[in-house]
Amino acid sequence: MLDQVFRPCVIGGLTVPHRIVMGAMHLNLETLDDGGAALAAFYTERVRGGAGLIVTGGSAVDPAGSGGPGYGVLDDEKHRSALRLAARAVHDAGGLIALQLFHAGRYALPGTPGADGAAPLAPSPVYSRFSRTVPRTMTEEQITGTVAAFARGAEGAYELGFDAVEVMGSEGYLINQFTAPLTNRRDDAWGGDAGRRRRFPVEVLRAVRAAVGPGFPVLFRMSGADLVDDGTPWEETAALAVELAGAGADALAVGVGWHESPVPTVQAQVPAGTWAVYAQRVKRALRAAGHGTVPVIASNRFNRLAQAEEVLAGGDVDLVAMARPFLADPAIVDKSRTGSSTSVDLCLACNEACIDRSFGTERVSCLVNPRAGHEREFPARPSPAPRGRYAVIGAGLAGLEAARTLARLGHEVEVYEAADEPGGQFRLAALVPGKADFAATVRQREQELDHLNVPVYLGHRIGARDVPVLRTMDGVVLATGVRPHRPDLPGIDLPHVLDYARAFADPGALGPRVAIIGGGGIAIDLAHLLTSGSSPALTPEEFLASRAMTAPPEAVPMSRTTAAPAGGSRQLTVMRRSGRIGTGIGPSTRWVVMEELRARGVRLLTDVTYEEITRDGVVVVETGGERRLVAADHVVLATGQESRREVAAVLHRAGVPFEAAGGAADARSLNAVRATAQGLRAAHRI
Ligand code: SF4
The missing domain is CATH 3.20.20.70 (Aldolase class I)
Incomplete structure (x- = not known):
């Protein structure tokens, strides 16, 4: 009420x-x-x-x-x-x-x-x-x-x-x-x-x-x-x-x-x-x-x-x-x-x-609502075009956005997803402390699609057998997403090396010393997950206390050194070959997450060359030429992503045209904002 x-x-x-x-x-x-x-x-x-x-x-x-x-x-x-x-x-x-x-x-x-x-x-x-x-x-x-x-x-x-x-x-x-x-x-x-x-x-x-x-x-x-x-x-x-x-x-x-x-x-x-x-x-x-x-x-x-x-x-x-x-x-x-x-x-x-x-000149919009700021370009009302039938392949953020947009425009839509649940990589973010609301986005899409009578076929991997049905559609949006990129490194096949998706799926299975190769947004999210232990989200009072603040009218000491306390005791190293750790995270957020990682004792190494992964960790060479071992029980690869291309190949072979969105269109520097915006645009373009 x-x-x-x-x-x-x-x-x-x-x-x-x-x-x-x-x-x-x-x-x-x-x-x-x-x-x-x-x-x-x-x-x-x-x-x-x-x-x-x-x-x-x-x-x-x-x-x-x-x-x-x-x-x-x-x-x-x-x-x-x-x-x-x-x-x-x-x-x-x-x-x-x-x-x-x-x-x-x-x-x-x-x-x-x-x-x-x-x-x-x-x-x-x-x-x-x-x-x-x-x-x-x-x-x-x-x-x-x-x-x-x-x-x-x-x-x-x-x-x-x-x-x-x-x-x-x-x-x-x-x-x-x-x-x-x-x-x-x-x-x-x-x-x-x-x-x-x-x-x-x-x-x-x-x-x-x-x-x-x-x-x-x-x-x-x-x-x-x-x-x-x-x-x-x-x-x-x-x-x-x-x-x-x-x-x-x-x-x-x-x-x-x-x-x-x-x-x-x-x-x-x-x-x-x-x-x-x-x-x-x-x-x-x-x-x-x-x-x-x-x-x-x-x-x-x-x-x-x-x-x-x-x-x-x-x-x-x-x-x-x-x-x-x-x-x-x-x-x-x-x-x-x-x-x-x-x-x-x-x-x-x-x-x-x-x-x-x-802070710049780009039009303000929204990750979960890419129409924001573009209301005239993408009207919400049903399209005057005849009602069509469309298939959306992939139920990550881009696919879900495309599907709900097409359905809102008044079309008949079917969604096919190879995994057993929708959300794609966005689900990983929802596991990070402080990001629980991310799961609500996926739930909202499920609910909206249900309301719009859009069937979502989970566990359905599109193959040649589906081509006859896809041929009957007025259009296909391909949003099959990405998979973790696997770099070519000596030792990559050792049993204690895993990709970020597996690490997110079972963080408890990782040992007390973890090295993450890669320093983008996914690596940072994973670092937070791995060092947060089982501590639940802070209450407002706990948050203020963690910043050495009390409610007014007491004086508010402004110390940069305070941050949310660590809930775990893992020794974590995040390394990157070049550039800053955490690039790709927006400026209003990056300093907060980096401050938290430092407060938790996470080691951040930049400008390293990876020589090899051994049973004891990762051997790196630092800028000065010094060679050293970053000791680790597990090594996690967060070295970017690559597009999943299998379904695209099936469609190409069968001559079924499609509109690609999200990671299926381009995996380089993919982020959720781009994924939803591309899902929206694909639905309007198709
Ligand atoms: Fe909220 Fe993120 Fe959308 Fe901004 S972009 S309105 S913070 S969901």
């Missing part, structure tokens, strides 16, 4: 239909040369799936505050037209939309339009590891000019037809840079003590309020915890919340963490709901100061409405913002409302197609 979720809430006179806010996401659709059509289609589909109040990705109030080349700037008429179209489309679909007013400050990335090659602006010239720049100190004139720019942005939002604005004051962007002692080293009217550090956010809010008047809802996203050394202390955070409420904020959304935080906040390793505690504390601070009626919105790391329900039931939070879950499933709200929550495509917190892309 989601009784708390499905209650309306009033924010500054605006009645939102339920307690889930679709949080801001930068999509790289904002500045496409399409008049805003893709952006409008993206938001519209979410409204049709039950989204109530949507907050847009940040629109820069000033060119110097743009987050990067794909960010929209409110001074730009083209961007304004796109926003106007998006707001109208959301309203036509029955939704509500708030424009996020944004200034990146020292997080403005190279290539930021309007920066003209100049360093970003910030309260003080403190180097940023994120933008890799030392920003320029803002002058008094630039500060007051920026306050005015926020006010103009709010006016613009009103004129463009938005229902509300959200002022972006968290996650380490400009406003947050003013509140944190780390980045505000001023000693003038805008810094020097707690009150002066709070002046900028409060002045921005006052200016915005004055610009739009009392009847237009203004949300303020503030930082509940900066999670950086010398970040905003809790008592200053609480005081800021109270001042913002007093200055006319209609709701406070509480974000957590900066891009430079040494603590992961949105990665799969973070237990769901971990950060709600900060929003709860903000609400209590407001209540204590007589501002308890101001709604507080919790955010970061929720992927199920049931989690939101739990937090809302606690009474200290009024709404819950979710962002990525709306990429993964535009209909998460409606599906959860009707009780079919298992049919929801869950966000896996992998960040591979969303956050990692948002």
